[in-house]
Every structure is written in structure tokens, then in C-alpha cells.
Amino acid sequence: MSALDARPRKRDNHARPRKRDNRAAVAFLLPWFGGLALITAGPVAASFVLGFTDYNLIQPPRFNGLTNVHRMLSDERLHHAFGVTVVYVVVSVPLQLAAALGLAMLLDRGLRGMAFYRSVFYLPSLLGGSVAIAVLWRQIFGAQGLLNQVLGVAGVPDRSWIADPDTALSTLIVLNVWTFGAPMVIFLAGLRQIPVMYYEAAAVDGASRWAQFRAITMPLLSPIIFFNLVLQVIHAFQAFTQAFVVSGGSGGPSDSTLFYTLYLYQRGFNNFDMGYASALAWLLLLIIATFTAVNFWAARHWVFYDD
């Protein structure tokens, strides 16, 4: 977690006694420690233990050693689900962040009716995982949907983009990009923290907009971009609701939208296989943690903090 280093202070670590900060930290982190101990730790530890058991939810769990780990190695649907998820993460996260940042900058300054556009662009994100989203998404990518109408095949239900294994995952990626409201709002808030005088000074110096973006916006917004990147990657690896709602829980057609967590859910709840599902969850944690660690490592090179 290198980005958290208070690097400028490292040099005088030995000289400065840290006791005072420690006491303050305990005070400020008291609710968090409480949550960790009372809410998080128990279930997390339990899920770890259950990962080494055969647990059908109804009867007591039975330890089965590393059986679940061995199963993972030969589980083809798991490997497939991992592939689907990685494609989804790698494609949809950059697209969504680019859309969010682009629109945030467009809406940030100097346009009448910004508030209106902001709200309108946020509206789709409000629908999020609502049960209506499955039906609504069919209105765009279904056989009778907007896309087919635009493509001029209206009236003839020719092809459903949402239910074709070659295109279903793409529609979910579009769905994720479509709900860029949350990162957009965070970008907007971040942009608003950049003092206007920097831009004024740059404009006086005759800097182009692109130069302003490179020299001012990027570095000052980088902690926020970094935040969005880290969280959206974590979020995308755990993508569940939209795939669940749109595919009716199956991850279909033909497993083309079988996200990792969807598969895990199916094992745990549909097949009463919660021991294996718990093991899967911890594997996912390892995968996400690896990606996140890489993100934090890379952040050294491009994220700029003022402290």
C-alpha cells in the first residue's frame, strides 16, 4: 500500500516520537476497530474456515481438507467464469472511467444547464440493480429493442443482442459504462477541489487546454482517478447484480455472462455448496488483492499527493 506512505516524513522517523499520533489514531479509528471486531471479523473468519468444509447450509459443515482447492483446479466452469470476469474488468473499467472523466470535465465549467445534464446523466445509475433493469435493457438490446429499430430491422425479431452468446457480454459492458454516474460525480467533486487560480495562471501564460489538462488537472485529480480506478476494478471483479438480473441468474446464454461471483452464488445457493463457494470467495479475494496491489504499486509513478 505504498501510496499511503507519508514518504516525506520517513527520514525523521527515528527522531520523532510517534506516541501522540498513535493515541489520536485509536480515537479516530475507534468505530472502525469496533466494526472490524464486531461486524467484519467473525463472518470473514467463518467464511475462511467454511472454505475447507463441505457445507450444504442445512446440515453442519464437515471438514474436507483441501478438497475444495483441488476442485478449483479442475473446475472448467470456474476457469471460464474467471476469463469472462477478466475480460469484463479489463474492458469495462477503462471505458467507464474515460466516459465519466470526459463528461465530468465537460459538465464542470462554463456550460448553461449543467445541473440538468448532470442529473440526467446520473439517472441511469439510479436504476442500478433494480429489477426493472432487465426489462429496460431488453428494450435497447433485445430483438424488439432500440438498437434493432435503429438498424432498420424493426418489426422482424431477427436477433437479440442480449441473448446471443457472442454479444451478451458486450451488452453488459455497455450497461456498466452506461451507469458511469458514480465515478462521474466523484470526478466532479474532485475537479471542484482544484483551485481555479491555477487555470487562470495557466491561461495567462497562454497554455493550451490540453497543456492545462496535463499540467494541472491530471496531477491534481490523480488521487481521485486512482480512487475510482481501484474501486471500479474491485467493483467490476465482484460484478453480480446486473448480470444476475439481465440473465435471470443463469449467467447465460451458454455461460457467456457467467461472472465469477455469479458462479460462486450459484454454487452456494442453487447447489447448496456453500463450502466450495466460500473457498471460491477467498480465491477471488486473492485475485482482487493482487490486482489492487499492482494498482497501488503503479500509483507511485503517476499519483500525486500534496502531503
Added chain:
Amino acid sequence: MRNGMTRRSVLRLAAGAGAGAALAACGDGGGDAGADISGDPVTLRFTWWGSDARHQRTRQVIDLFTKAHPSITVKGEFKEWNGYWDSLATTVAANDAPDIIQMDELYLSSYAQRGALLDLATAAKHLSTARFDANALDTGRVEGTLYALPTGLTAYAMVVNTDLLGRFKLAVPDDATWTWDDLKNLGAQVSRASGGSVHGVQSWGFDTGGLNVWARQAGASLYDAQGNVGMPPDVLASFWQYLLDLTTQGIAPKPSVTIEQGAGGLDQSGTATNTAAFGTWWNTQLPSLAEASGQELRLLRQPGESRAPSPGAYLKPSMFWSISARSAHPAEAALFVDFLANSTQAGDVLLTDRGVPANTAVRAAVLPKLSGADKAAADYLEAIQVGPAPRVTPNGASDIEAILKRHTEEVLFARRTPAQAAAGFIKELQAEIDAA
């Protein structure tokens, strides 16, 4: 110092949660189902899935019951299908299950064989099963023990839109003699005549009904008596070959359209939107379909029945009433189930919402009150010839419809041949049964 404390409390909590899980999982049974009804106030939790129409009817029945039994309060917990099973599994795991549980055939063994459901014979004092046919009662037995009481019965049917056939000047087939080839021919004529806006047949292969009928007409069965997969691979392959033919010959819509409609549920199906002339449904879905379609729909017997050595058709319990094995008030719960299953008062409200009543007395009282599509659905059940019901879905196979759907998709999208899919399906389903 702070760290040490945190670590200790973490460990204590983990141990607590683990012990809790074990305790909850092996928690002993609740009260005595043979006890007298307590005069003290008792609160029962009753859970079911459905849509808003069912919620309203069920709440009326609860009101009728509590009026007759003022000391008993029934809390109705209604959910939609997916959330229902997640919630049920979680509450059962925590030893906190509702007392009265609406159960589905797919999950009956999974819950019963793991000890989550009450043996209803122990509650015979309050819960009568005298007015049920032996055949109907047997559908609620797992390994000889009665764990669930069927609410109603339903049978697989072919729904035909006669308005559409009329529009293309085609005659309604005689369902006493028609064959699977007849369905193909007729469907092809519809697709051709409509120029693509209407298809002859809405493809199926996503539920166990169609699969069971196909197997039974071939003299086979999906599961054998021991609860293993008993479907011969070639019979299964011929099932998918037929569905594939429908698609490739343009009788059914393109695969992606078929899959989209399948996922969309009843309201968005080809039958409901009048874009398919024939479609397979459970007979009790006719009223919903007729309302959605607004056109003239009729129920036909499955094709091929006249040629089959034994009927493919069978009566499926549409759902069951069951009682949690850990209920603290099993006697009162049994009394309530008795009211649901045996009282004509309840039957008058529920009508055929949960299938044509399996209780013969209730059915006799309810049938004259039906009209229109409800009546047609009930009449169909009386008219058809059925064989003995197939074996209850074995423990571990509750996810069969997801496995079936996935393999049907692979076949329709030509990612596997019917023979490959058959082999894969049998292997996967058997593995789930073995693992349970």
C-alpha cells in the same frame, strides 16, 4: 496493546460465529407436532413466493384462518422466486426458518433429506390427508416419508393461438392423434405464411416438463427409482435434435430470440405477445397467458401421445405446503396447513392460483366456480390421460433446470451437437446428485 486486544476479540468472534453455525445447523427439532393446540397466543411465520395477485389471495386466506383461531397469529412473508430460495436457505442455516414453507418439487428432496422438513405423519392429529388421492400424496413423499402436501396439480400442455391459425387459414389440429411431425409441418406453414412476423412454434427446453414428456413417450424416465439420472443419451439427443430442427428450419425463432423470450418470463413470451402460434406451458398458466395475449388460446395435448407406448403426460404438483422440522409450534402450523389444504373456504379464495386443487373435495367445490380460461385449464386436467408421476427430483439435482437451459443453449447456438450435449448433461447432473 491495542493490536493484541483486537486480535483476541477477532478470534473470539470467529469462534463464536463458527460455533453458532454448528449449533444452528444441528439444532434439535422444535415442538411436538402431536401436542394439543395451545390456548396461549402463538405466532406462526408463513412464507411463499409469487406475484402481487397471489400475495393478495394468500393474505385473505390468512385472515379467514386467524378469524377462526384468534389465539394464532400468522405472519405472511412473501418473496419473489429467487429471493425466496436465498432467504429460505439462509434462515434454515441459522435455525430460524419460517414455520410453514411453500415448497417446490425441485427443492423438496434437498430440504427433506437433510432434515429441514417435518414428517407430516407426526402431525396427523391436526392435519388430515384423507381427501387426497394416493397418487397425489405420493408426490410429497421422499424415501417413503410424507414431507409435503401438494397444493394443486398441473400438467404439461401445448398452447395454441387459434386466432393466429385462423388468420393464416390453418385448421386447429386434432390433439387426440397429432404427432411431433404434425407440429413441425403446421409450424412451418405458420412461419411461411406470416413472412417472419409470427413463428409457428415457440421453442422450449428450459424446464423439466418438456424433457419428462419426451422421455416418458420413449418409455424412459429422467431419473431411475434410486434417484440417479436414468435418461438414455440417445433419447435426450433426439429431444435436442427436434428443438434444433425447429430452429434451423425457421419454425421457431432464431436462437437468441428464443433465449431472450425464455428469460423474459411468461409476459414476454411468444405466446403472450402473439408472435408464436404454438408453445409449451403448464395448463395452469393458461389464464395468465390468455390475459396477456388478448387472443383466443386453447390447450392441446402434447403431440405424439397417441403413438407412445405409455402416456408422456403426468400430473405434476404445482407446489407444496411443508412445515419446518424446527418449528416451535408444529401443531399450530399443521392446523394452518390443514386449513390451507382441506378447507373449501380457503379453496374459494385461492381457486386455481396454486394449481387445480389436489384435494378432491376442494376441487369439486372450486370447479363449478371457474369460468373462461380458468375453467378451460381445469377441464384439460380432467380430459387428459396421464401415467404415474415421475420420481421426485433427487437431492442434489435441484439446479437441473439451469443445467438443462445451458445445454439447450449450446445446442441451439450449434456449440455442441445434440449427442455431445446429452453426454455432457447426464454427466454433470449425475455429478451433482453424487456430491449431495
Added chain:
Amino acid sequence: MTDLKERGVPVVTEGDPPPRRTRLPSAVRSVAKHAGLSLLALVMLYPVIWMVVSSLRPNNDIFRSPGIVLDSLQVSNYGTGWNALASPFGHYMMNSAIVVLGCIIGNLVSCSMAAYAFARLDFTGKRLFFAIMLGSIMLPIHVIIVPQYIMFSQLGWVNTVLPLIVPKLLATDAFFVFLMVQFIRGLPRQLDEAARIDGAGHGRIFLRVILPLMRPALATTTIFTFIWTWNDFFSQLIYLTDPDKYTVPVALRSFVDSTVATSWGAMFAMSVVSLLPIFLAFLFGQRYLVKGIATTGIK
């Protein structure tokens, strides 16, 4: 980038946009921008518009007539939907509002405190704790929910709002802790140093210096907590078993059953109704999002 590191305390400027190099075609550019944005808005809103239109259609028409042209108006869906479940729909909205309010307060207080510690304090095990915090949101809820349910049911909390709210009071929502950490770290250190020289402790710095400057982050937290809690289905489904306590997402789903006819019109009508509070919350809340450092007036 080095010049930025040497920047001083920002000077107050009022919130006007920076002067732009104005050229002749600026009006044209503005019109083009509006046209582009409006078109994009229309495409993005198509499903939402479809939903509103469908809520005004007779139930049978919804899937038989595609598109968004309304040929007959039926407002009765709203009345039907409002009264379709055990309680009037407003009851579920009230339940949701209670949960939402608790979660907002919880997140604002606990996450900002934790974030201050991670962003500004130097303490033993900071990196480890931060990693644990982020790690805690990496496990999918589906394997946590069963042990958690067992734990809460032993505490007697099931069927109350406690399992939904108490975790938020205890800073378990790492998303917001991390969000606030990033915002605080974006604030110039010189501000705290100045306050410290004036003799302020961490409590005072947090309350008097940092919190007022974090308004965009706090507004973001409020709005997101509102929206996400309002929409959160799974945990509310699991923990609130008594229909009297159902919240909006749980109630909305009880309209739908794919095996029978569903009152889609009523469901969409109630979806529209339940969208209103979060849309209004966003519409008014977003004003605070954009009142950043430039307008909060640091002196």
C-alpha cells in the same frame, strides 16, 4: 509538476468559471455542445423514458407494443401499484427512508473519522490496517451473509434495521473511507500545520479545518449512501423478514413472478415512484457536490 508542490494556500476566488479565450464561433460551439449532450442524454434516457411510458400503459400493452409512443393513457397503474401489496407503497418508502437515514449518518460520522486517521495521522500498523480495510470489501457478500445472519440472529437483531445500520455506524463501508482519504490527502497540508501552530489538537483540526473543506466528499457520501441503500436488495431481503418492515427494493420485486402474469404496469409505476426520491436527492444534493474548495472560502 514541481511548481504545484510549491504552491501556497489557495486564494479565495468566487465560483465563476475561468475566463476563456472567447472567439467568434463560441456561440456555435455552445449550440453544438448542447446538441451533442442532448442527443447523448436522450439515448441514455431511452430506457428510463420507456419505463415511464410503460407505467402509463395498460398491462397487456406493455410487451405487445414496443417503442415509446403512448397511444392510450392509463394512470390507474399508480393507484393499483400503490395498494397492491400488504401495506400501501408509502409504507415501504418510509421503511427505506429510515434505513437510509441511519446509514447516511453512520457513514458520514464513522468514515470521516477513520479517513482522517488514515490520511493525516502517523501510527503503527497504518499500512496493515489500510490493507485490511480495503480487503474487507473484496469478499463477495454471498459467502458472508450466512455467517453474518447467524451472528445477527443470535444477537436478536434479525427483522430489525440494526443489521443494516449498525455496520455503517462502525465504518465498515470501506468505499467511503477510502474516498474521504483521497479527498483529505488532496487538501494542502499547510492548512493543518497552520492550525497546529495555533495550538489546535487533532480533534479541532478535524472538526474545524478538514471537515468544512471536505464538503464535496461528504455530499458525495450522502448521495451515494442514499442511492445505494435505497436500491440495496439482497441484505434487506435477508434481514427484514416481516412484510411490515419490507423496504422499497424488496417490495418492488414481490410484484414479479416469471411463471404467471405479472402486474408490470403497477411494477413500473412504483419503480417510477421509488425513483423520485433518489432523483430529487441527487438533483438538490449535486449543488453541494460542486461547491468545492473554490467556493467554501478559506481565509
